[in-house]
Amino acid sequence: MNSTRNPCFIRIRGVSKLFGDFVAVDNVDLDIAQGELFSILGGSGCGKTTLLRILAGFEKPTTGRVEIDGVDVTDIPAYDRPVNMMFQSYAIFPHMSVEKNIAYGLRKDKVARAEIAKWVDEVIELVQLGDFRKRNPEQLSGGQRQRVALARALIKRPKVLLLDEPLAALDKKLREHTQFELMNIQHELGITFVVVTHDQEEAMTLSTRIAVMDKGRLLQVGEPKEIYEYPETRFVADFIGTINTFDGQVSAVDEQHIHVDCETAGGDLLAFNEHELKPGDKVCIAVRPEKIFISREPPENNEDIRVKGTVDDLGYLGNLSLYRVRLESGKVILVSQQNRQRSAKRSIEWEEQIWVSWRPRSSIVLVN
Amino acid sequence: MASLIQKDRLWWHITVLVPYLWLLLFFLLPFGIILKISLAEPILAQPPFSPTFDDTGTLSITADNFAFLFSDKLYALTYLKSVIMAAAATICCLLLGFPIAYGIARSQPRTRSLLLLLIVLPFWISFLLRVYAWMGLLGNYGVINNFLMWLGITEQPMQILYTDFAIFLGLTYSYLPFMILPLYATLERMDLDLVDAAMDLGASRTTAFWDITWPLARAGVIAGCMLVFIPAMGEYVIPFLLGGPDALLIGRVLFDEFYVNRDWPLASAVAIMLLLLLVVPIVILQKNQARDAEQAT
Structure with missing residues (x-):
């Protein structure tokens, strides 16, 4: 119109x-x-x-x-x-x-x-x-x-x-x-x-x-x-869609970021401070599966959030592969990766030790 | 394989045969007998009618009974009165039954089964007893008259029992459930969104009723009307108990001809005329419906 x-x-x-x-x-x-x-x-x-x-x-x-x-x-x-x-x-x-x-x-x-x-x-x-x-x-x-x-x-x-x-x-x-x-x-x-x-x-x-x-x-x-x-x-x-959530408490606040101590993630998760939060506030960090990267080697970018885990389950959907990753805390998260390379071999297998990582910008802060 | 199909066909034949056999035994055969009697002459014998074939073996039938039915105005008037009575009761049942059925169909599922139970509850008491109960209600010193006099509305008891009005009341009361149940069945199945849709498109509540609810309930209306009208036409007990001595309805005349006058041939002719009177409109109606259905496809 x-x-x-x-x-x-x-x-x-x-x-x-x-x-x-x-x-x-x-x-x-x-x-x-x-x-x-x-x-x-x-x-x-x-x-x-x-x-x-x-x-x-x-x-x-x-x-x-x-x-x-x-x-x-x-x-x-x-x-x-x-x-x-x-x-x-x-x-x-x-x-x-x-x-x-x-x-x-x-x-x-x-x-x-x-x-x-x-x-x-x-x-x-x-x-x-x-x-x-x-x-x-x-x-x-x-x-x-x-x-x-x-x-x-x-x-x-x-x-x-x-x-x-x-x-x-x-x-x-x-x-x-x-x-x-x-x-x-x-x-x-x-x-x-x-x-x-x-x-x-x-x-x-x-x-x-x-x-x-x-x-x-x-x-x-x-x-x-x-x-x-x-x-x-x-x-x-x-x-709307699927999402992984980590409950936690704000441990530190700097100029741009907040650090959220999440037990299920086994440490601090980083996010942008969009809500003017203070240390001690209870929040929830949420990440979409497609925003998470999965790799065998530890990711190089120090800014990224990095967590270790094992592949519990994986599913090949053609355009996508879905991974269920068990973190060290026992929490299972969902990760999806686009299959960019044409290959009959799977790069990552069941029970493999891997790293998951995402950018701080991908962390959604939910205030209850 | 072949034997299986044959077996199937055999079963198919048997299942189809049963209703036909039933109709043959309990409808066509008695009808034939009645038809035969209606064409005989009354005689003082056992059975009280002349045989179809006389001693010499020649066919001896007569249309006298039917001619008599047409010559005596009494029978025409009786048929007419029966039609009017049955029609009045049918219309009244429809007017009462439609809102009741509609209300039940639109009620909460839990109350619905209770309401349906209430509709069929009277059937647990003998029909005869229920008609007798009306005598107690309608009599000169019955419940209704006593109540009216206690209120001071009337000085003298009003004559309600033994009038045509009492017959009408009795017919309506007795056959109302037969109207409600088929109406309920069609209304309950109807999608409520249809009425909303009609109103959404500019129809008022009344218009939506006549455009949507009524035509879609037609099958139920027809079934209900037939279930009320047909038995009401030949009703004997209600006119006998609630009507006056001059309340000559076809069922009563039939009974009198058979048992009082012992004129079996004439009574049979009355019965055949009654059947024709009922069957012809039904056949026309069904033909119409079949044509509608054909047009619809």
Whole structure:
């Protein structure tokens, strides 16, 4: 889109939702910009679907307000909101043909017949369903049903399209393909997409920004890279990708670095001091497996963090090799290395004594 | 291998044969007998109808009984009244049963089984006893009238028992579960997201009901209506116990012709007409459904 887009197109303020005693959504504040492809990521029962249903108008928040494009929609019922939703089950009307399913929204808006036909043609072309328009839903494959659901939700040109686990029901190959198609459609139409998903990989590839939710609360909002490289909490670090963690205590602070004494690492680990920590503070050092190097000889760079270990287990994945390394403390960490050299021989074997090392910049400091 | 397939085919034939045999023995055969009797003349003998073939072996049948059914207005009126009564009870069962079934289908799984149990609970008591209980409720000095008089709404007891209204009440009460259960079965299977989706696309709650819930519940509605209407048409006990002496419904007429007048041929003709009256609309309905299903594919 362009620079004039509204950064607070969707404005969620202090929204909570209680079901009896259960807090499904806990005091959420969130802004979503116009034209964004925004993902809400979390495990099952984290409140992400409830939040989506609040945006759609199926649930009324117990407290808080929701604004869309400057209009407070908190008390506006679902059928009067400029928002459409694609359901996880797709919710295709089984007693209507593909065409009738897609036209349903316009028919309810009393749009003229000729107009409806034109729009239906257009959107059917967009999702490439031309050959199936007269079919009944039960004759469609999963991928085709997904397209019908998408077309039906898009035809009213909503200001916001809500997608509840849009790809969860598709097999892996189709999912990857559909992912890019969704992104293309979103780009083409410029509609703001809000996607709910439990699949971190999906969220990473699809989204301009991600919000991570747990137990009804919003833990972190940011671009995929920020969320991955700079997680603010242990939950986010753990949920997105895999990560190795070392609990410890700050032992010394110099100009740039902090030294963290971690028992499981068998000594001090170095990290950049981004949180203005003092000696004695309890922190957690986290490192992504791909940021760790593995070598037979001790690494030469003195700046690097170096720990000795033995290879417990290794797995060859083609592009990557995964190592489970047991440190001297007994802690097992995960290391992944890209297989840059074409070779049938393995360089490092089971039970081999090796060194693992990483740059201080790769150490993520998590403050509990 | 070949023998295995043959064995399979044999079993297949046997399993298919059983229901056919059942229908033949307990439906077609009795129907043939009734048809035969309906074409005979009543005589004072044992059995009380003339044989199909007389002494000389020639066929002796008559359509007099059917002609009589059409000539005497009483029978037409009785059929009509039975249809009206059964239809009224069916509609009332549908109006009551739909919200009940909907409520049960949308309730928490734990309360759901309890509610279903409550629906079938009356079946644990004899049908006859339950109809008798209504007599106690509806009588001139029954529970309802006593309550109304105690409230001071009426001075004199109202005549409820032995009226058509009592029959209607009895039919509705007795057959309500047969409406609720098939409706529940279809509504319970329905994806709740469908209604949400309709509302999301601009349908109000009422519109969503008529666009989505109602058409998808149609199979249950039809099954429920047939399960109520058909037995209600031929109901004998309820009109006999709760209706007035002039409450001539088809079941009652049938009984009277058989046991009071001992006119078996006429009674058989009544029964055949009743069957036709019920079967013809069902066949038409099924043809329609088959055509719909064909169009759908």
